Amino acid sequence: MKKITAMIKKFFVATFLLFVTLIAMNILLYIIFFFNNVQHYQKNEPVKTLEKTSNALINKYGEYSLDREIEDELEKSNIWGILIENQTGNVIWSFQVPKEVPNYFTLTEISQFSKYYLKDYPVFTWEHSDGLLVLGYPKDSYTKMNNDYPITAIKEIPYFIFLIFFIDLSIVFLLYYLITRRTNRYITPVVEGISLLSKGKEVRLEKKDPFSDIIESINQTSIILQQKNESLKLKERNREKWIEGVSHDIRTPLSLILGYSEKLKNSEFTSKTDKQRAAVIVDQSIIIKELIDNLNLVSHLESNGLNTTLTSIYPLKILRQIITEILNRNQDELYKIHFHVEEVSDEFVVEGNEHLFKRAISNIILNSMKHNPTGCDIYITMIKKENTLEIIIKDTGKGLSSEEFKELKRFFEVTQQDISQNRKGLGLLIVKEILAIHNAKVLINLPKDGGVKFILSFPISTK
Amino acid sequence: MRKTQYNDCKILVVEDQDNLLSMIVSILQDEGFQNVETAQTIREAIKVFNNFEPELAILDVMLPDGNGFELLQVFHQKQKIPIIFLTAKGEDNDRLRGLSLGADDYLVKPFLSRELILRIEAILRRVYPREFIVKLKHCTIDFEKGVVIKKGEIIPLTATEYKIVDTLIQSANKIVTIEFLCEAVWGDIFGYENSLMAHIRRIREKIEEKPSQPESLLTTRGLGYKLLTESSRGL
Numbered sequence: 001m002k003k004i005t006a007m008i009k010k011f012f013v014a015t016f017l018l019f020v021t022l023i024a025m026n027i028l029l030y031i032i033f034f035f036n037n038v039q040h041y042q043k044n045e046p047v048k049t050l051e052k053t054s055n056a057l058i059n060k061y062g063e064y065s066l067d068r069e070i071e072d073e074l075e076k077s078n079i080w081g082i083l084i085e086n087q088t089g090n091v092i093w094s095f096q097v098p099k100e101v102p103n104y105f106t107l108t109e110i111s112q113f114s115k116y117y118l119k120d121y122p123v124f125t126w127e128h129s130d131g132l133l134v135l136g137y138p139k140d141s142y143t144k145m146n147n148d149y150p151i152t153a154i155k156e157i158p159y160f161i162f163l164i165f166f167i168d169l170s171i172v173f174l175l176y177y178l179i180t181r182r183t184n185r186y187i188t189p190v191v192e193g194i195s196l197l198s199k200g201k202e203v204r205l206e207k208k209d210p211f212s213d214i215i216e217s218i219n220q221t222s223i224i225l226q227q228k229n230e231s232l233k234l235k236e237r238n239r240e241k242w243i244e245g246v247s248h249d250i251r252t253p254l255s256l257i258l259g260y261s262e263k264l265k266n267s268e269f270t271s272k273t274d275k276q277r278a279a280v281i282v283d284q285s286i287i288i289k290e291l292i293d294n295l296n297l298v299s300h301l302e303s304n305g306l307n308t309t310l311t312s313i314y315p316l317k318i319l320r321q322i323i324t325e326i327l328n329r330n331q332d333e334l335y336k337i338h339f340h341v342e343e344v345s346d347e348f349v350v351e352g353n354e355h356l357f358k359r360a361i362s363n364i365i366l367n368s369m370k371h372n373p374t375g376c377d378i379y380i381t382m383i384k385k386e387n388t389l390e391i392i393i394k395d396t397g398k399g400l401s402s403e404e405f406k407e408l409k410r411f412f413e414v415t416q417q418d419i420s421q422n423r424k425g426l427g428l429l430i431v432k433e434i435l436a437i438h439n440a441k442v443l444i445n446l447p448k449d450g451g452v453k454f455i456l457s458f459p460i461s462t463k
Numbered sequence: 464m465r466k467t468q469y470n471d472c473k474i475l476v477v478e479d480q481d482n483l484l485s486m487i488v489s490i491l492q493d494e495g496f497q498n499v500e501t502a503q504t505i506r507e508a509i510k511v512f513n514n515f516e517p518e519l520a521i522l523d524v525m526l527p528d529g530n531g532f533e534l535l536q537v538f539h540q541k542q543k544i545p546i547i548f549l550t551a552k553g554e555d556n557d558r559l560r561g562l563s564l565g566a567d568d569y570l571v572k573p574f575l576s577r578e579l580i581l582r583i584e585a586i587l588r589r590v591y592p593r594e595f596i597v598k599l600k601h602c603t604i605d606f607e608k609g610v611v612i613k614k615g616e617i618i619p620l621t622a623t624e625y626k627i628v629d630t631l632i633q634s635a636n637k638i639v640t641i642e643f644l645c646e647a648v649w650g651d652i653f654g655y656e657n658s659l660m661a662h663i664r665r666i667r668e669k670i671e672e673k674p675s676q677p678e679s680l681l682t683t684r685g686l687g688y689k690l691l692t693e694s695s696r697g698l
């Protein structure tokens with residue numbers, strides 16, 4: 001934003017300076033040109049003519065005569081001439097002289113016409129051996145300007161120029177200041193409005209000329225954005241409530257199914273085949289229960305996952321809880337769980353949510369177990385690496401095909417994606433969302449001795 | 464079919480849905496609980512509570528004339544009996560709310576009946592301990608007197624040792640985490656790990672035949688400890 005104002009200021013200042021410079025240059029050029037021009041002309045006329053005429057005016061046997069050539073030139077240019085004797089002031093020679101011109105001149109009269117005009121004719125004088133040669137030019141051919149300048153005035157010119165320069169500069173600064181104020185008043189709100197718009201915030205600017213059209217557009221855009229946001233939020237809330245409602249309604253009927261099928265399974269009056277069937281009903285009911293639980297959690301996380309309040313949690317304690325619960329439940333010993341801790345104590349804290357953290361880790365472990373129904377070894381390790389806590393979950397099961405592995409990697413790497421492309425089941429989706437809430441990174445690879453290895457890195461809290 | 468040792472324990476079940484209520488009652492009865500009363504509304508529950516004086520209550524959270532949390536507070540004003548909540552909501556907040564109000568456990572529907580029974584029994588064992596004599600492989604522990612009886616010799620347990628053994632016996636034959644033990648004995652998990660190890664060593668000296676090769680108090684490396692009992696009754 002500041003850059004735009006600065007740019008505009010620079011633009012105005014540059015224009016102004018350019019303008020001033022142009023004018024100054026023009027004036028300068030004009031003065032130079034004028035004087036050069038004048039000088040050039042002056043060199044030729046009337047100086048040359050005067051010189052020529054004076055040299056050509058010779059006294060032959062008591063009479064002055066002029067070369068025919070010069071006379072022709074003078075005639076062509078309509079120039080008349082007289083020669084005034086120094087001592088007497090009498091005209092001792094004349095050529096084409098107009099009637100008005102007297103034969104005799106006093107000193108005063110000579111002084112006057114040499115400065116100005118003689119009978120409205122512009123006249124020029126030249127020193128002749130016998131007196132003063134005067135050439136009169138046509139009436140409107142020359143104008144005589146007085147060129148007396150007091151030296152003090154000329155001496156003052158530099159100060160004058162400096163003063164003008166100083167005044168110009170002050171004007172520039174004044175204009176600069178005024179333009180800045182103006183810019184701030186008009187352009188700044190518009191630019192700020194656009195910037196706020198880009199951040200998705202609400203914008204309502206006052207419509208002012210000259211930008212009233214742009215401002216109107218910005219305001220409209222903001223209104224539309226806000227509306228879209230609101231309707232999106234509303235949709236999300238509705239969806240979450242709907243999912244909550246449906247899963248709630250499923251729970252009671254499912255409880256009845258599960259409860260009674262368990263009874264059938266355990267009853268001594270049920271036949272062996274019926275017991276097996278009841279066992280299937282029980283297992284499937286549990287699967288449905290887990291699906292609903294996962295569905296609820298995912299829906300909750302999608303809507304307010306990122307708003308989850310984070311507190312200080314103790315990963316070592318939680319991990320021990322998870323593993324102990326699995327071992328205590330796991331009576332068939334199909335899965336051998338190995339737990340190893342390196343340089344980690346209960347003092348290490350992570351910012352997160354205990355329930356969700358437990359959920360994520362459990363899901364990964366349970367996933368390994370589900371993936372290997374005939375049993376396997378599961379190695380769970382917790383290591384401290386600088387300021388991260390690494391939790392490694394590795395199983396020695398059947399692992400994944402390269403296709404499945406690629407899909408799994410991609411699933412965890414991409415942020416928001418089209419589920420239809422890569423549906424990985426709610427369990428892993430929950431893991432992914434929870435890891436994001438905990439600012440954790442996940443790395444998946446296939447170890448050489450088979451199975452799958454998950455490496456989760458959690459930032460250790462500094463609080 | 465296992466039969467509980469708490470078959471005469473008075474249990475109150477409050478649930479508004481008929482079939483669910485009868486199912487829970489039949490689960491309890493199958494397990495051997497003979498003394499079960501029911502209610503379907505808060506008003507009814509309070510009446511039954513006052514007359515029946517249950518020792519444990521299983522409450523549904525959503526009831527037609529209020530919620531289970533309110534009922535818990537009404538009960539606890541008269542008698543602080545253990546409460547298990549049943550709910551169709553899986554949300555964290557509800558669970559925390561229930562537990563913070565003083566409930567002992569919280570089960571989300573649908574639940575495995577075995578899960579329900581295990582939790583009921585765990586709570587009853589903790590709140591109304593009946594098993595005062597526990598037989599281990601090489602000794603017997605008398606919880607009432609707080610002593611170990613090994614080869615006719617009576618060895619008293621210190622207060623801390625007693626607390627540790629008591630905590631372990633409540634999850635007998637199951638692993639108990641280091642943190643859980645520390646919290647149960649000292650109320651904190653920091654800095655007590657070494658202390659715990661020292662106490663476990665001393666307990667082994669009292670209850671094991673060969674303390675360096677324990678057969679009753681086992682260590683689960685990296686996780687915690689497990690106490691194996693000889694009793695076949697429910698533990």
